[in-house]
Amino acid sequence: MENYTIDVIAGDGIGQEVVPAALECLTAVARRDGFRFEWRHHDWGADRYRVDGAMMPANGLDQLRDGDGIFLGAVGHPDIPDHVSLWGLLIPIRKAFHQYVNLRPVRLLPGVTSPLRESGGLDIVVVRENVEGEYSEMGGRAYTGDAEELVTQQALFTRSGVSRVARFAAELASTRSGSLISATKSNGIIHSMPFWDEVVAEVVADFPEVRLESVLIDALAARAVLRPFSLDVIVASNLFGDILSDLVAATAGSIGVAPSANLNPERLNPSMFEPVHGSAPDIAGRGVANPVGQIWAGVLMLEHLGQAGSARTLMSALEDVLADGIRTIDLGGTARTAEVAAAVVERLRIAG
Numbered sequence: 234m235e236n237y238t239i240d241v242i243a244g245d246g247i248g249q250e251v252v253p254a255a256l257e258c259l260t261a262v263a264r265r266d267g268f269r270f271e272w273r274h275h276d277w278g279a280d281r282y283r284v285d286g287a288m289m290p291a292n293g294l295d296q297l298r299d300g301d302g303i304f305l306g307a308v309g310h311p312d313i314p315d316h317v318s319l320w321g322l323l324i325p326i327r328k329a330f331h332q333y334v335n336l337r338p339v340r341l342l343p344g345v346t347s348p349l350r351e352s353g354g355l356d357i358v359v360v361r362e363n364v365e366g367e368y369s370e371m372g373g374r375a376y377t378g379d380a381e382e383l384v385t386q387q388a389l390f391t392r393s394g395v396s397r398v399a400r401f402a403a404e405l406a407s408t409r410s411g412s413l414i415s416a417t418k419s420n421g422i423i424h425s426m427p428f429w430d431e432v433v434a435e436v437v438a439d440f441p442e443v444r445l446e447s448v449l450i451d452a453l454a455a456r457a458v459l460r461p462f463s464l465d466v467i468v469a470s471n472l473f474g475d476i477l478s479d480l481v482a483a484t485a486g487s488i489g490v491a492p493s494a495n496l497n498p499e500r501l502n503p504s505m506f507e508p509v510h511g512s513a514p515d516i517a518g519r520g521v522a523n524p525v526g527q528i529w530a531g532v533l534m535l536e537h538l539g540q541a542g543s544a545r546t547l548m549s550a551l552e553d554v555l556a557d558g559i560r561t562i563d564l565g566g567t568a569r570t571a572e573v574a575a576a577v578v579e580r581l582r583i584a585g
């Protein structure tokens with residue numbers, strides 16, 4: 234029997250609520266389809282930071298290295314600066330394991346209402362560059378507190394880094410409608426963005442079946458609201474992809490339903506699956522968080538592990554449950570986190 238070792242980092246806030254819910258669903262689909270998960274739980278996050286000043290142990294990355302994947306909830310606590318929590322856990326994993334693709338599918342799920350008047354056919358995948366670009370450690374701060382205080386923050390783009398994410402996006406576009414939009418800002422950012430455009434165009438030239446359109450990020454943000462159905466695959470730098478994927482996730486009803494996969498496409502290191510949302514301290518501890526984004530992240534993990542059939546089964550169970558009206562409060566329902574998970578597990582049992 235196939236056995237997958239998955240490192241589980243539930244993390245902070247609602248991560249502690251949506252991760253157990255998603256694990257129940259994953260365990261159920263594995264049992265139904267004849268494979269097994271071994272969950273290796275790690276209590277990393279804000280509580281650990283309060284005790285010994287680090288979000289994860291010094292050898293944390295080594296503990297994850299031999300696993301088949303990482304399943305993460307969310308990190309971040311109001312008492313701890315966000316740059317400390319994110320750079321202490323999430324970002325080191327993405328960088329060390331060369332998870333250079335952040336894949337964020339967005340679809341309008343059944344029973345979920347979009348805030349947009351026209352949302353028909355909303356089906357978008359944002360391919361976000363995940364390890365370089367604007368999220369770099371290069372820069373510094375001087376004359377702290379003085380009137381002359383200054384900071385610099387350097388963006389870093391490499392030919393290999395832009396090429397590989399563009400290639401991934403072009404391959405994906407060629408399996409879908411063939412349309413690929415590249416987010417740019419080459420009118421305002423004069424070094425890195427013209428370079429981005431140039432390298433993306435070079436890579437996509439190898440894919441005659443893919444139509445590349447470079448769109449300025451500001452215009453693209455407006456288009457994502459006004460004509461979301463005109464978008465299919467979007468490739469974007471780290472910062473642009475981050476913002477744009479939250480925007481399109483919101484057009485699909487709630488940030489609580491949006492999943493993401495941090496992929497190392499060469500599979501030299503484990504990939505990491507997580508919802509797009511954060512730890513939601515405003516609703517944490519009440520058992521009302523929407524587990525759909527976390528469960529859908531589990532579907533992406535199943536796909537990556539080569540269990541495409543189980544991925545489809547779990548996704549349709551999730552869609553059926555939503556269509557039946559079992560929805561959390563962010564989607565206008567009354568169901569609790571655990572009730573959504575239980576309904577998905579029940580569906581899987583019936584389907585099996």
Ligand code: NAI
Pocket residue numbers: 247251306307308309310311315319323488489490507508509510511512513514515516521522523524526563
């Ligand atoms: P957030 O995504 O945690 O929350 C934004 C809003 O959406 C809140 O009103 C929240 O209640 C709601 N929401 C989010 N997920 C939901 C769910 N599953 N069900 C129902 N409602 C949901 O973003 P925010 O408030 O900006 O950040 C909170 C903390 O999370 C910060 O410390 C931030 O740094 C961290 N964060 C961590 C991320 C990660 O671990 N990948 C990503 C984004 C933020």
Ligand code: MG
Pocket residue numbers: 475476479509
């Ligand atoms: Mg974000």
